[in-house]
Amino acid sequence: MPKELIMPALGMAQETGKVLRWLRVEGEEVRQGEPILEVETDKANVEIEAPASGVLAKVLAREGDEVPVGQVIGWILLPGEQPSELAASAARSRPAETTMVRAQEVEAADSAASPPPAPAPSSRPRASPKARRLARELGVDLRAVRGSGPGGAVLAADLEALQAGGQALQVPHVWKLMAERTVRAWTTVPHFFLQRDVRADRLVAWREALARRTQAELTYTDLLVKLVASALRAHPEVNARWEDGRIRRLPEVHVGVAVATEEGLVVPVIHRAESLSVEQIARRRAEVVDRARAGRLRPEDVEGGTFTLSNLGMYGVDRFLAVVNAPQAAILSVGRVSERVVAEDGRPVVRACLTLGLSCDHRVLDGARAARFLDTLAGFVEEPLALLE
16 A cells, blocks of 8 residues: 655644655655655754655645645555555545645735635634744734635744834743743643752762763763663653543653754654663764754654753753643753852862752652652762662
């Protein structure tokens, strides 16, 4: 049976993806795993790999099309299959094909004398995820924007055209924007938050020793990914998610690392982190961070995360509140390593310390389980070499 090419979901809130360009043409042979097209999401441009080897037999989405997630955008004939076998499979996808937003049709609609049909009344205006993000950043009320998408949906291009037209757009302060996002996320899911200050002297020494031995550029994030993965192995109830109204424990540990890019926050994943050495984690982290900041993440780079780590220490932040990356059970926030005065044998001394924060989904975890996990992780941070013995 011919193999479908599907518009993938590369983020939790993604509704559509835009076909930027096809890297192969109809009739050309393709190999499983090689890039076959490039897709734009609200976070990055991503190369999509061929799901099977064969011949690219039919392309349903042209370059510039905005396509709903899950939509069939093309077909691959497997070895030995004939074009006649494609007809029945392609026919099943035609009704949904009409929902695509073609760039050529949008241009034609804009130049037509008659205005597009008004969108149906709704308390939440129709808009693509990228348009919603851009509207928040520009301070634009989407209800006041004439959309060129299906049913009057607002696209990112509509907002870019509005901005280019010289209309004054108020850009909200970044802290206000972050606060609004936090409130929205925390009012939909029951959360709680734990925090703990830990000694980091031995963590600093471990990093320096590993860097000298391996001649590699290691970050505290690399070390923490390893320690977090080990703590998750010791507390499998934290390596879980809320799915279909129930708790689902996950067999493998895949640690997501929050990365700030020009397009917003993305969370590439270090897969099977518990089985990797710190050097392997560092190489993997460097690769995905470089791809994230270049807007070239692949689907497998962001899929499958079971826990997220967000480190803002490099920005001079001591402590902060992180929002759970749903449907995961928890996220760890990490502040900077700094010298602080602590009590030692009844005397004040200066030691390197950092603050760990744990935000949890209360549907998956209770306070006691979360506290035990945080205690184990704090112990690993304070005595990381004991983990390797």
